[in-house]
Amino acid sequence: MKGQQAIVYQLDLFSEQNQYAIPYSEECEGVPQAQTRKGTQVSGEGQQGRALAGSLMAVICSQQNISQAYKRVKQNKGVAGIDQMPTGEVAPWFSKHGAELINQLLKGIYVPDPVKQVEIPKQSGGKRKLGIPTVTDRIIQQAIAQVLSPIYEPTFSNHSYGFRPKRSAHQALLRASGYVKEGKIWVVDMDLQSFFDEVNHDKLMYKLSRTLQDKELLSLIRKYLRSGILIEGLSQQREKGTPQGSPLSPLLSNIVLDTLDKELENRGHSFVRYADDLSIFVRSQKASERVKGSIGCFITEALKLKVNEDKSVVCECDQTKLLGYTIYRDGNLGVARESLQRLKIKIRGITKRNRGRSFEAIISELRPVLRGWLQYFRLSKSNRIMQDLDAWIRRKLRCYRIKQCKKVITLQRFLKKSGVATWQSWILALSGKGHWRKSGCPQVQQAMGLKWFEAQGLYNLALNHVTFNN
Numbered sequence: 001m002k003g004q005q006a007i008v009y010q011l012d013l014f015s016e017q018n019q020y021a022i023p024y025s026e027e028c029e030g031v032p033q034a035q036t037r038k039g040t041q042v043s044g045e046g047q048q049g050r051a052l053a054g055s056l057m058a059v060i061c062s063q064q065n066i067s068q069a070y071k072r073v074k075q076n077k078g079v080a081g082i083d084q085m086p087t088g089e090v091a092p093w094f095s096k097h098g099a100e101l102i103n104q105l106l107k108g109i110y111v112p113d114p115v116k117q118v119e120i121p122k123q124s125g126g127k128r129k130l131g132i133p134t135v136t137d138r139i140i141q142q143a144i145a146q147v148l149s150p151i152y153e154p155t156f157s158n159h160s161y162g163f164r165p166k167r168s169a170h171q172a173l174l175r176a177s178g179y180v181k182e183g184k185i186w187v188v189d190m191d192l193q194s195f196f197d198e199v200n201h202d203k204l205m206y207k208l209s210r211t212l213q214d215k216e217l218l219s220l221i222r223k224y225l226r227s228g229i230l231i232e233g234l235s236q237q238r239e240k241g242t243p244q245g246s247p248l249s250p251l252l253s254n255i256v257l258d259t260l261d262k263e264l265e266n267r268g269h270s271f272v273r274y275a276d277d278l279s280i281f282v283r284s285q286k287a288s289e290r291v292k293g294s295i296g297c298f299i300t301e302a303l304k305l306k307v308n309e310d311k312s313v314v315c316e317c318d319q320t321k322l323l324g325y326t327i328y329r330d331g332n333l334g335v336a337r338e339s340l341q342r343l344k345i346k347i348r349g350i351t352k353r354n355r356g357r358s359f360e361a362i363i364s365e366l367r368p369v370l371r372g373w374l375q376y377f378r379l380s381k382s383n384r385i386m387q388d389l390d391a392w393i394r395r396k397l398r399c400y401r402i403k404q405c406k407k408v409i410t411l412q413r414f415l416k417k418s419g420v421a422t423w424q425s426w427i428l429a430l431s432g433k434g435h436w437r438k439s440g441c442p443q444v445q446q447a448m449g450l451k452w453f454e455a456q457g458l459y460n461l462a463l464n465h466v467t468f469n470n
Contacts, residue, residue, distance in 0.1 A: 056214040060143050061102045069142035070094075073135065073247070081134030082116050090135050105140070108216035112137050112227045115243050129197065131229060131243025141224065141248040144217070149251055151211065156254060157261035162275035163250030169323045170379060172272045173333060176279060179270045180317050181331035184281035186288040189320050190295060191311035195276040196249065197241040200304040201225050204242075204256055224248060250275075256303065263298055272322075279322050288314045325380065332381040340385070343373055344392070351396045353403045353435065362400060363456050366393070370459040378468040386462040397458070398448050399439035418447035 059065060073087060080086050085093065094101075104110040115131035133141065149165070156164065161172040192198075205222055212218055225242055242249045253275065264271050264280065269291065271280040280295065282288045292314050296307045313320060317327040321336035328334055350365050357365075370393075374386075405411035408429045415425035420443045428443040438444060454460070 056147055056212065057106055057216045057220075060140075060147050060217070061105050065143050065146055066098075066102075066139065069139045069146060072142050072146075073138045078135075078138070079118075079132055081132050081137065082113055083134045083136075085135050087135050090139065093136075101136070105220065106216070108219055110140075110220065110223075112140075112223050114227055115229055115246070117229050117243075118245075128244065130245035133227075133243075133246050137224070137227075138247055140220075141246050144221070145248050145251050148212075152251065152255060152258075156258055157265060157273075159265070159271055160254060160258070160261055160273045162273070162277070163254055169274060169376075172274050173323055173325055173327075173379060176272050176281065176322055177327055177331045177333055179281035180327050180329065182270075184270055184283050185317050185329050186282045186285055187315060187317050187320055187322075187327075188280040188282065188288050188292045188295070189311075189313050189315075190278040190280070190292070190299070191308040192276045192278075192299070193306040193308035193311075194241075195305065196244045196253065198305050199240060199242050199253070199256055201240055203304060204252060207255055207259070221248075221252075259303060260295075260299065263302075264295070274323060277323065281317070285314065324376070328381075333379045334382045335377050335380045335385055339377070340389070343389075347393060347396060351400050353400055359397075359401050359404060360456070362397070363458055367457065367459045370461060371464075374459075374461055374464055374468070378465065380465075381469075383462060383465060386465045390461050393461075394448070394453055394458070395439050397453070398444050399435050401448065402438055402444060403435045415443055415447045418452070420447050 070090065074090070077087060101110070113134045113136075115133045115137075118130050118132060120128050120130060153164065159175075161167045161169065201222070204225070205218065208221060209218060224246070226239075229243070242252050257273065257276070260278070261273060269280050270282070271278065273279075280288075280291055282291055292312065296309075296312070299305050299307055316329070318329055320326075321338060324336055324339040326334045326336045346369060347366070350369070351362060355362075402411055402414075405414050412425045412429035415428060416422055420428075424443050428438060428441055431438065431441075433441075
């Protein structure tokens with residue numbers, strides 16, 4: 001493109017009436033305009049039409065789409081890939097090399113960089129492997145996802161809720177709750193073993209080719225699927241799987257598992273799927289065991305995926321969890337025991353007594369954690385759990401506060417200043433009890449009661465939970 005002026009054609013795809021319209025962003029100054037192919041168009045039969053050859057890569061590489069992708073990647077931040085380029089340096093880099101990059105993409109000669117593998121702890125134990133692409137590859141993948149998502153979204157099942165626009169975990173939970181209220185209290189929880197690491201490339205590419213006929217785009221997606229993983233300085237070729245951590249993986253995972261959704265719909269099952277978490281609701285134990293066996297065979301044989309038999313269970317709805325919730329037999333939602341334990345572990349870390357932070361700082365750190373946790377669990381009918389949790393948090397904070405006093409005289413003066421009688425404050429201050437036992441004594445509860453914590457700005461779970469439910 002050197003010595004040439006970049007050409008941009010006005011595509012009907014960007015008209016406001018078109019379902020594939022991509023919003024334009026001025027965030028990415030310096031991003032070069034793409035040289036697109038004249039006559040670019042998309043035709044289809046209804047919402048499931050096939051994209052004509054040569055149409056989609058031009059849309060993906062357009063300035064509007066690349067600019068929007070850059071904005072999304074910048075908002076998501078994230079760590080640098082193997083090239084160590086941070087997100088903030090992409091715009092200057094694009095101003096110099098963007099035209100060459102777009103030209104390579106349109107000609108089908110672009111080669112993605114290997115991804116950097118990192119491991120993060122799972123909530124249920126063990127490690128989850130994440131593949132971190134370079135920022136440039138994240139922008140390209142985001143640009144692909146922005147164009148493909150409106151094409152595939154209308155074809156996806158209404159029972160699928162993960163990684164989809166205008167769909168949420170709460171919607172999945174409410175639908176599952178409805179099934180239980182209908183009497184389908186037995187649940188088949190199917191666990192796909194290392195799903196993102198086991199995706200069959202050939203089956204995925206075949207499924208993509210049935211809708212997409214843009215050879216350059218299909219070739220680019222396959223390159224991303226097969227791009228190497230950098231482990232301890234060595235790049236290893238990937239023969240299967242799609243790395244978690246890339247912007248394109250969520251869409252590809254839904255394309256893969258849509259086959260499973262359609263099979264379940266054809267069999268007339270009541271189910272919800274959130275990413276690779278699948279729960280099927282039936283009326284009896286015998287039926288649930290039969291469903292587990294037949295669907296397990298379909299996943300293994302038709303999708304070439306692995307079922308984790310140790311974690312795939314058949315049980316009544318209140319004996320398992322879905323997206324952090326427990327579904328009671330009457331259909332009401334409650335907080336799962338594991339979710340409570342994870343929150344308590346986090347609170348213990350914040351209120352650890354040797355942190356050396358001010359009490360005000362601890363309250364400020366707790367507030368967004370509690371607010372965000374309750375925002376997610378606002379569907380639960382667990383007022384008593386919220387009250388007990390509030391009481392436990394207040395005791396942790398009382399323990400933290402009295403430890404800050406350090407000396408006997410300082411604790412006595414604090415209690416007296418907070419309204420405790422002099423003789424009672426001396427009894428507690430001179431007590432040989434540990435800080436945790438002291439935090440449960442009447443004198444400490446009197447000094448640091450509900451109104452005192454309210455004045456400190458502590459977020460009240462029980463009170464706000466009632467507000468949510470009203």
